[in-house]
Amino acid sequence: MLRYALLWLFHLFLALKRFFASLLPRKQPRPLRAHRRKLPNHLAVLLSTKESVGNGEYNLGEAIESVCRLVEWCRASGIEILSVFDSANLLPGAWEEVKDALQTVAVIESVQASSNSDAFEPSRKGWSQLSSALRLPPTPPLSKTASWASIRSMSPDSRDSTRAHSSENTTPTLVSFKLQSEEHSRKRQASLISQEPPRRPGPLTLYIISEQLGRPQIARVARELAFSAVSEPVSKQGAWKESTSVSGLSARLEGKKALKSPLEFEGFPPWQIHLSEVTYIPPRRPQSDILRQFWPVPQEFPGAITEAAFRTALDEYDGAEMRFGK
C-alpha cells in the first residue's frame, strides 16, 4: 500500500512539474509571414482524439474548424500542400461538410474523393487479366527531402462525441481539394490571423487522409504484388521482386508527386514520414485529473489547433538540423 502511495505521489509531482513548466514565459513564435530559411513543402497534421489520456471527447465540428484554420495559415505562410489526418477518422466520411466549410475561406478549384473501391480486389478467376489493371487510390505526395512538418494537436476539451462508422468501401480514403490563390483576403481571415499585414492567400492542395492509407495500404499493395507475382509467366518469374524493393514500394505508396501528454501517431501512414520533422503540440490543459478541475476551458472549439502552435511548428522546422544519416 505504501509503495502505491509513493508511486501516486511521484506521478502527482511529475504532473505538477510539467504543469508549472508550461506556465513559464516562452519565446513568442515569429509571425506567420516572417521570413524563414526553410519552409515545409508539405505539412501534415495529425489531429489527436486520444482518449487514453482520460480527457474529454472529440467532435467533427472542432476538426473541421481546425482544417479551416490550417488552410488559412498555410496559404498565408506560403505552404502549398497540407495533409490532415484525424485519428477518429471522422473527416474523410464528412468531406462534403469540410467542403462547405472551406468555401467560406477559399475558392475551391476542384475536389476529388478516392475510396478503397477504386482498388478492387479481383477474384481468383481473372488474376492474369486483372493484375495489370489493378490500381490504387492516390496517396499523399512524396517528400524525399524531409520538407514535411507534422503538428499534433490534442483535443481534450470538447464534450460532445460524434463518431461516424462508415464501411471501408463507402468512406473515401483520400480527399483532395485544390484551392486557388486569391486577389483579396477573405473576411474571415482577418479574425484568425493576428496583427499580420494583409497578403494575397496562395494556392494550396489539401488532402484529408484516412487511416486506411497507413498499414492497410501497405497490405493492399502487398496483395496487388502477390496477384501479379503468382500470375507471372514462368519465363519472367522473379520479376516481381524489384517491385517489392524500397524504391518499388515508394513509387506505389507515395504516388507521382504525391502525404497527451506523450506523442503517439495513432495510425498515421508510416511509410511517408521516414524523414519528416515532427512537432508535438501538448494539450492546453493539465494532464492530471486533479489539476484539470481548476483549469478554465476555452468556450469555442477548445481543442482546435491555435495559430501560435502553428507558428511554433514552422519555427521549429526552420531551425531543424537535417543531416539524414551523415
Add this chain to the structure above:
Amino acid sequence: MDGNRRFARNKNEPVAKGHDQGSQALRNVLEICMRLGVPCVSVYAFSIENFKRPKSEVDTLMSLIKRSLLEISQHGDLLERYSVRVAGIGKTEMLPPDVLEVLRGVEEMTRHHKKALLNICMPYTSQDEIATAVQTTVQRCVNRELQPDQITQDDIDEALLTSIPGSPPLDILVRTSGVRRLSNYFLWQTCADTQVHFLETLWPSFGLWDLTPILMDYQKKQWTRERMSKRT
C-alpha cells in the same frame, strides 16, 4: 541513440570518444531496463544511411560495435546475468565480415536465453524492413503457402525482422539529442500504439533521470486504459 558526436564536440574531444561514452550509456540503460524487467529493448546502432559518413568514422563505429558486442557477451556480463537473447536486425550482409562473425557468435551464444530480448538494429532502415516483409509475404504466395487475397496487415507484421525473434509490440520510442524525426526507424511499429519521446539530452548523458518520467508516462497510460475499460 543520437548525440555522441555533439557530446564529444561540446567537450572538445574526438568523435571516437563520444561514441565510446555512448556505448557506456547504452550499457547503463540496458542494465536499468533489465533490472526493471523490461522484456524487450531495441537500439538503433547503425543506419544504412550512416554508410554515407566518412570512412574513418564508419570504421570507428564498426570497431566500437564489435568491441561492445564482445564485452557484453563475456561470461558474467550483462547478457548472461539477465538471460538476454541478442538479435541482429537489418541488412546484416552489409556489415564487415569480422563484425558479422562476432554478431552471429553472440546470437548463437544467447540463443537459449529466455528472459529478455535485445534487438540491435544494424544496418537498418524501417522502409527496408517493411519492403523485406512485403517481399517475404509475396514469396509465400508464390510458394502457395498463402493466397494473395488473404494477405492482411498481420501477415506483414509477422514478416517484419523484429517479429522473427519474437519482439512484442512497441510501447515506447525514445530519440535523444533534440532531433524530432523518426529517421526511418520503426515506422510500422511506431504508427499504432507507441508513446514517442523526443528528448534534448544527448545520448551519452542519457540515464535513469531521463528514463524515469518516460516510464511513468507509460504507467499512467496503462492505468488510464484499465480505468476506462472498467467503466465500459
